[in-house]
Amino acid sequence: MEEFRRDYERLCSAPQDAVLGRLRERGEAPGRARLDLAELSLSLDTCGALGRLLPGSAPFAELALGDCGLSEDGVKLLLHGLCSNNTVRCLDLKGNNLRTMGAEALGKLLRQNKSIRSLILEWNSLGVWEEGFSFFCQGLGANSSLQRLDLRNNQINHHGAGELAMALKRNTSLQELDLRWNNIGLLGGRALLNCLQSNKTLKKLELAGNNVPSDILKAVEQATDHNRDRQTILSETQNRTCVLSKEILNLKDEKTKQFLDLMGTIDKQREEIARSGRISAGRVIQLQEALNEQHSIMNSLKAKLQMTEAALALSEQKVHNLGELLSATKQEQASMAEHHFAELQQQKQEGADREGKLFRDLSACNEKNLFLRNQVDELEKKCKVQQDQLFELKQDMTNTTAELKLRAVQAEERLEMEKRRFKQSLEGMESLRLKEVDHLTQHMEASERSMQDRVQKLEAIRIALEEELSQVKAAALTERSHAEEELMKVRNQARLEEQQRLEHLEEKLRLMTEARDEAQNCCLKQKQMVGEAQVKANQLSLQADGLKRRIEELQQDLNNKEQEKVTEVNKVKVELQEQIGHLQAERTAQEGLREKIAALERQLKVLSSNHREALLDKEGEISMLMEKLRMKEADISRMREEEAQRASILQNAIMAYVQGSSLGTHSSRK
Numbered sequence: 001m002e003e004f005r006r007d008y009e010r011l012c013s014a015p016q017d018a019v020l021g022r023l024r025e026r027g028e029a030p031g032r033a034r035l036d037l038a039e040l041s042l043s044l045d046t047c048g049a050l051g052r053l054l055p056g057s058a059p060f061a062e063l064a065l066g067d068c069g070l071s072e073d074g075v076k077l078l079l080h081g082l083c084s085n086n087t088v089r090c091l092d093l094k095g096n097n098l099r100t101m102g103a104e105a106l107g108k109l110l111r112q113n114k115s116i117r118s119l120i121l122e123w124n125s126l127g128v129w130e131e132g133f134s135f136f137c138q139g140l141g142a143n144s145s146l147q148r149l150d151l152r153n154n155q156i157n158h159h160g161a162g163e164l165a166m167a168l169k170r171n172t173s174l175q176e177l178d179l180r181w182n183n184i185g186l187l188g189g190r191a192l193l194n195c196l197q198s199n200k201t202l203k204k205l206e207l208a209g210n211n212v213p214s215d216i217l218k219a220v221e222q223a224t225d226h227n228r229d230r231q232t233i234l235s236e237t238q239n240r241t242c243v244l245s246k247e248i249l250n251l252k253d254e255k256t257k258q259f260l261d262l263m264g265t266i267d268k269q270r271e272e273i274a275r276s277g278r279i280s281a282g283r284v285i286q287l288q289e290a291l292n293e294q295h296s297i298m299n300s301l302k303a304k305l306q307m308t309e310a311a312l313a314l315s316e317q318k319v320h321n322l323g324e325l326l327s328a329t330k331q332e333q334a335s336m337a338e339h340h341f342a343e344l345q346q347q348k349q350e351g352a353d354r355e356g357k358l359f360r361d362l363s364a365c366n367e368k369n370l371f372l373r374n375q376v377d378e379l380e381k382k383c384k385v386q387q388d389q390l391f392e393l394k395q396d397m398t399n400t401t402a403e404l405k406l407r408a409v410q411a412e413e414r415l416e417m418e419k420r421r422f423k424q425s426l427e428g429m430e431s432l433r434l435k436e437v438d439h440l441t442q443h444m445e446a447s448e449r450s451m452q453d454r455v456q457k458l459e460a461i462r463i464a465l466e467e468e469l470s471q472v473k474a475a476a477l478t479e480r481s482h483a484e485e486e487l488m489k490v491r492n493q494a495r496l497e498e499q500q501r502l503e504h505l506e507e508k509l510r511l512m513t514e515a516r517d518e519a520q521n522c523c524l525k526q527k528q529m530v531g532e533a534q535v536k537a538n539q540l541s542l543q544a545d546g547l548k549r550r551i552e553e554l555q556q557d558l559n560n561k562e563q564e565k566v567t568e569v570n571k572v573k574v575e576l577q578e579q580i581g582h583l584q585a586e587r588t589a590q591e592g593l594r595e596k597i598a599a600l601e602r603q604l605k606v607l608s609s610n611h612r613e614a615l616l617d618k619e620g621e622i623s624m625l626m627e628k629l630r631m632k633e634a635d636i637s638r639m640r641e642e643e644a645q646r647a648s649i650l651q652n653a654i655m656a657y658v659q660g661s662s663l664g665t666h667s668s669r670k
Contacts, residue, residue: 047074051081066094103132107139127156161188
């Protein structure tokens with residue numbers, strides 16, 4: 001303001017002291033945005049200086065020039081400066097007796113200025129000259145920023161009111177108009193009432209002291225009330241729409257942020273799922289390698305089974321050879337029995353020669369029996385060895401079947417775990433694994449069935465061999481018993497014959513002594529044969545001990561192999577447990593990710609549902625407001641129609657009254 005004062009002193013050739021005093025007061029009170037020059041008689045020079053300082057931005061928002069006794073030229077200079085001003089909001093020109101040039105300057109001001117909101121023109125004479133006031137009304141109609149206009153005591157008649165009504169029809173910003181204490185009359189009131197049908201922004205229109213009928217005043221008041229209600233509703237709707245639009249924008253921003261966050265989390269989860277898929281693919285490859293190793297182990301087991309089958313075939317061949325040997329021994333025994341029977345007959349016929357032959361035959365039979373016993377013992381040992389081998393094979397078979405079952409169960413558990421973990425992402429791989437597992441289980445079942453069939457066949461062969469051995473033993477025992485019975489019979493017969501022929505054999509004692517000597521020699525030979533048999537038995541026992549040691553060594557080797565197998569199985573179990581733990585950890589991680597994804601999806605659904613509900617609520621409120629607006633507009637239209645009807649009725653009544661009065665005057669004149 002100090003700068004404004006200095007500029008005023010510089011531009012004004014004869015600055016007024018009162019104006020300078022007011023400017024100094026304004027500079028000392030910087031909080032007030034008002035320049036009050038009221039009741040000061042401003043000279044033309046001062047008006048020209050102020051008119052040159054007012055364009056642009058002035059350091060005040062209110063300018064009070066009431067009761068300053070401004071001349072027409074001074075008003076023109078001041079208003080010309082205000083035309084391009086953009087800071088003054090309120091202009092007070094009360095009591096300056098503005099006329100034609102002032103009205104024209106005010107019209108130009110209203111047409112060009114876009115910042116003035118309030119204009120006070122009380123106690124002027126704008127309505128005296130119709131041309132100037134029409135120019136003022138044209139400026140008012142073109143204005144789009146003025147909200148309050150005070151035209152009290154301006155001598156406005158019904159023509160001026162008609163011009164004002166035309167201007168108000170075009171104006172869209174004026175909210176308050178004060179026309180009290182003018183000369184508007186009935187016609188002016190009707191014109192203003194008619195203009196309110198098209199003007200929806202004027203909320204207050206004062207017409208007191210204008211000789212306007214009360215019904216028109218009431219109609220004007222009702223129209224302004226409707227405009228006020230409409231403006232309040234529109235402002236409320238605008239505020240609500242602004243709030244709703246802001247809320248919608250905020251919701252959109254939040255949703256975009258949430259969507260971007262969700263997309264980021266989904267991308268991260270996709271990356272983690274891809275990483276876990278790669279890891280799982282690597283582990284699947286490892287599992288496939290383990291399955292290939294199991295296939296190789298199965299192939300090795302098949303090779304072992306083939307070896308055992310070959311060994312069993314060899315044992316079957318040996319058993320067949322032993323059966324042939326047994327049949328040959330049976331034939332030999334039969335031939336020997338026939339030969340013994342023939343010799344006994346010869347001994348019966350010959351007598352003493354027969355006893356020697358019998359002793360010889362007995363010794364031969366004993367030797368053969370010993371030989372047969374040895375063969376039977378050897379066969380029993382071989383059968384025992386074969387039984388042990390069969391038992392060991394059965395144990396191996398049971399161990400292998402158990403191991404295969406354990407591995408199959410472990411493989412099935414692995415596959416089931418992999419199925420459970422990768423149901424959604426690796427369904428194809430799971431189907432392939434299921435097929436492979438089915439194939440493996442079928443193959444294992446088929447191999448187990450074949451092994452069981454082979455074991456059953458071997459057991460049947462063993463049972464047949466045992467039956468044959470039992471039959472051979474029984475036959476040997478029966479033959480031995482028959483031979484002993486025959487020997488006993490022969491001895492009894494010989495004794496009887498000796499007792500009977502003792503008397504006859506006394507002569508033949510010499511021959512008998514010789515035969516005794518020969519028998520002694522045969523006994524010596526038999527003793528020698530028994531010693532040799534004992535030596536052979538000792539050798540056989542030594543061989544049996546060596547075989548036992550060999551069996552023990554083989555058992556130790558088998559135990560070592562079994563321990564190695566157990567260690568390998570434990571290692572495989574540990575590796576499988578570690579893999580299972582890793583897979584379980586991955587499964588838990590994937591389940592956590594799935595739960596997070598489900599929670600995020602639920603949050604999205606909840607947010608979307610809340611957003612939809614909010615939008616629906618807002619749409620419902622908007623629809624309610626629109627319905628209220630429609631109802632209000634219907635009420636306004638109905639009231640307008642009623643007011644138009646009332647106005648037409650009043651017009652008709654007035655016309656009838658005027659016509660009646662004119663007729664009365666004519667009749668009186670006549």
